[in-house]
Amino acid sequence: xxxxxxxxATCEQELTAIRDSVEILGGKxxxxxxxxxxxxxxxxxxxxKIQREVDGISAKMLSKELQELETNLLVTRKxxxxxxVTVKYAITEYGLSVFPVTETLVEWGLNHRQKIK
Amino acid sequence: xxxxxxxxATCEQELTAIRDSVEILGGKxxxxxxxxxxxxxxxxxxxxKIQREVDGISAKMLSKELQELETNLLVTRKxxxxxxVTVKYAITEYGLSVFPVTETLVEWGLNHRQKIK
DNA sequence: ATTATCAGTTAACTAAAGGTTACCGGTTAC
DNA sequence: GTAACCGGTAACCTTTAGTTAACTGATAAT
Numbered sequence: 001x002x003x004x005x006x007x008x009a010t011c012e013q014e015l016t017a018i019r020d021s022v023e024i025l026g027g028k029x030x031x032x033x034x035x036x037x038x039x040x041x042x043x044x045x046x047x048x049k050i051q052r053e054v055d056g057i058s059a060k061m062l063s064k065e066l067q068e069l070e071t072n073l074l075v076t077r078k079x080x081x082x083x084x085v086t087v088k089y090a091i092t093e094y095g096l097s098v099f100p101v102t103e104t105l106v107e108w109g110l111n112h113r114q115k116i117k
Numbered sequence: 118x119x120x121x122x123x124x125x126a127t128c129e130q131e132l133t134a135i136r137d138s139v140e141i142l143g144g145k146x147x148x149x150x151x152x153x154x155x156x157x158x159x160x161x162x163x164x165x166k167i168q169r170e171v172d173g174i175s176a177k178m179l180s181k182e183l184q185e186l187e188t189n190l191l192v193t194r195k196x197x198x199x200x201x202v203t204v205k206y207a208i209t210e211y212g213l214s215v216f217p218v219t220e221t222l223v224e225w226g227l228n229h230r231q232k233i234k
Numbered sequence: 235a236t237t238a239t240c241a242g243t244t245a246a247c248t249a250a251a252g253g254t255t256a257c258c259g260g261t262t263a264c
Numbered sequence: 265g266t267a268a269c270c271g272g273t274a275a276c277c278t279t280t281a282g283t284t285a286a287c288t289g290a291t292a293a294t
Binding site for chain 2: 011013014015016017018019020021022024026031032035039072073094097098100101102104105106107108109110111112113115116
Binding site: 163164165168176177179180196199200201202203204 | 268269270271272273274
């Protein structure tokens with residue numbers, strides 16, 4: 001009975017945590033952007049460069065998604081002193097913490113393809 | 118150069134895997150339902166019982182989500198010989214494989230709350 | 235002057251996810 | 265026969281996510 005109460009309480013917290021995670025990392029573009037930044041971590045990733053290389057994303061979506069990633073401390077935005085002005089985006093140390101998460105999603109997804117077909 | 122090609126290839130597969138996972142487990146209700154079935158795994162979880170206990174879900178959504186979980190082999194559906202007819206839903210052995218995934222989402226989400234506030 | 239580049243923004247739209255209400259067929263209790 | 269319970273379904277509506285296309289302001293090259 002006590003166990004059940006605690007289980008229900010943590011269950012709620014857990015559902016909230018899952019909702020948070022999906023809200024912050026979900027959608028069509030967020031993880032694509034994060035993975036791209038990570039794969040090109042040694043380069044200077046400007047807005048236009050990211051837009052060219054992340055397949056099919058529009059300026060509007062890229063702008064919006066980068067802003068959200070920034071407010072969640074997953075990427076940094078730095079205006080460079082170039083002409084014309086360029087802006088450099090980079091994954092943060094903390095941003096690297098999403099990759100263990102995506103790794104399990106990748107593994108489950110790959111395994112599920114096998115299972116279903 | 119060859120490394121880069123392989124990295125890009127697996128990157129695509131990985132993005133597909135992530136898309137699959139999010140498609141199958143994502144949305145407002147799927148993981149809530151899975152966790153509920155798992156938390157009440159020793160009980161007979163009928164449609165109405167689940168609807169009463171999964172907070173706020175409508176018959177339409179519950180029906181739709183359970184169908185999708187069933188086609189993905191994550192839950193089973195069994196019509197019981199009662200009057201009126203009841204239908205019992207249960208998580209499958211394979212369905213248990215989602216919990217390592219949700220676990221990382223939970224942990225990341227909980228940690229992120231700490232980080233942000 | 236015109237054109238081009240960069241980093242966006244704005245507005246108008248379409249598509250997808252989810253919610254609401256009413257209802258169906260079958261069965262049983264009153 | 266009528267009301268209630270179960271497991272849904274159908275039609276309609278709202279909200280959210282994502283797309284498209286045109287535009288801005290600053291700078292620089294032709």
